[in-house]
Amino acid sequence: MKKIFKLGIICVLLSVLLFGLLKIQTALFEANNTPPPVHTRQNNNLTDWNLILVNQHHPIPNDYHVELINLSNGQQVDTRIYPSLQQMFDDARTQGVYPVVLSGYRTENEQMQIMQTQIEFHEAEGNSKAEAIKLAKAWVAIPGTSEHQLGLAVDIEADNINSTNEQVYEWLKQNAHEYGFILRYPMDKIDITGINYEPWHYRYVGIDTAQEIYSQGICLEEYLSMHLSQ
Ligand SMILES: [Zn+2]
Numbered sequence: 001m002k003k004i005f006k007l008g009i010i011c012v013l014l015s016v017l018l019f020g021l022l023k024i025q026t027a028l029f030e031a032n033n034t035p036p037p038v039h040t041r042q043n044n045n046l047t048d049w050n051l052i053l054v055n056q057h058h059p060i061p062n063d064y065h066v067e068l069i070n071l072s073n074g075q076q077v078d079t080r081i082y083p084s085l086q087q088m089f090d091d092a093r094t095q096g097v098y099p100v101v102l103s104g105y106r107t108e109n110e111q112m113q114i115m116q117t118q119i120e121f122h123e124a125e126g127n128s129k130a131e132a133i134k135l136a137k138a139w140v141a142i143p144g145t146s147e148h149q150l151g152l153a154v155d156i157e158a159d160n161i162n163s164t165n166e167q168v169y170e171w172l173k174q175n176a177h178e179y180g181f182i183l184r185y186p187m188d189k190i191d192i193t194g195i196n197y198e199p200w201h202y203r204y205v206g207i208d209t210a211q212e213i214y215s216q217g218i219c220l221e222e223y224l225s226m227h228l229s230q
Contacts, residue, residue, distance in 0.1 A: 046227055049080070050180075050206040052150065053224055056137075056194045059144040066151040068105055075104035078151035081180075081204040085154065088179040097171040098162040102200070103155040106148040115140050138196050153184065153203045169199040177214035180207040189219040 045051070054060055068076040077085060085101075092099050106114070118140050122132035140146075147153035158168040173183060181204055187197040205213065205220065213223050 046224060048206070050152070050204060051209065051224065052152070053220065054145055054147050054150060055221065056142060056145050060149050064150070066105065068151055071101055071104065073100065075101045075154075076151065077101070077104040077154060078204075081152060084179045084181070084204065088176065088181065091179075092168075092171055092175070095171070096162075097167055098159040099156045099168045099172070100159050101154045102157045103148060104153075105151040106146060108143050108149060111141065111143040111146045111149060115143060137194075139198075141195065147184065147201075147203050153201060154181075155198075155200045156202055157200055165200070172202060173199070176202055177210040178207070180204050180210045182210050182213050182220065184220065186217075186219060188217075189222075192219055192221050 067079045069079040069082045070076055089099055115136055118136035119129075119132045122135040123129060125132075127135060141148075143149075148155075156168060156172060158165045172181075176182065181202040183199070184201050184203040185193050185195040185198040190196060203220070209223065212218075213220065216223075218226070
């Protein structure tokens with residue numbers, strides 16, 4: 001009788017052990033076959049070329065390389081945004097709005113000269129040097145932190161023959177996201193972007209991102225931190 005009891009206990013222990021081993025194996029199998037969590041894939045997307053973040057806290061990487069294409073008026077942009085930019089301008093024109101690219105790609109030197117001109121302008125208005133620099137920084141990105149140096153941003157104005165700037169700004173505000181461009185410095189995001197409202201400055205981010213940023217009323221900084229924390 002004792003023997004049978006002992007055998008029973010051994011059987012139960014073996015069963016528990018076997019069951020445990022099976023569980024571990026199943027867990028391992030599941031771990032190997034579970035797709036990566038969604039946020040991992042989104043994080044990878046955040047490193048896409050069109051989502052690079054450049055602002056006062058994120059300077060352009062030293063090894064950044066840009067392939068440029070010339071526009072008909074001599075301005076240049078990153079070749080990858082050209083088809084979308086062209087399509088946007090073509091469609092605007094068919095709707096009676098005539099935009100032009102006032103400023104596309106800029107070298108660090110050109111950005112430095114723009115900053116210098118702005119500082120001199122504010123000094124000439126009677127501001128101290130420190131005050132003039134502060135005022136200039138609200139409008140002009142510090143060299144090394146301008147999206148124009150990426151070739152992914154364009155300042156767009158009207159041709160001033162067939163359209164006014166206001167007409168162009170309004171059309172862009174309503175439509176640019178359909179082509180992958182965002183109003184980069186909205187009026188209500190100055191405290192985040194660090195740059196004053198610029199209705200002419202559009203940045204290419206790709207259609208999906210542009211549509212999300214547009215529909216949610218957020219800026220690029222907010223979009224990136226939202227997706228990073230997901
Ligand atoms: Zn600009």
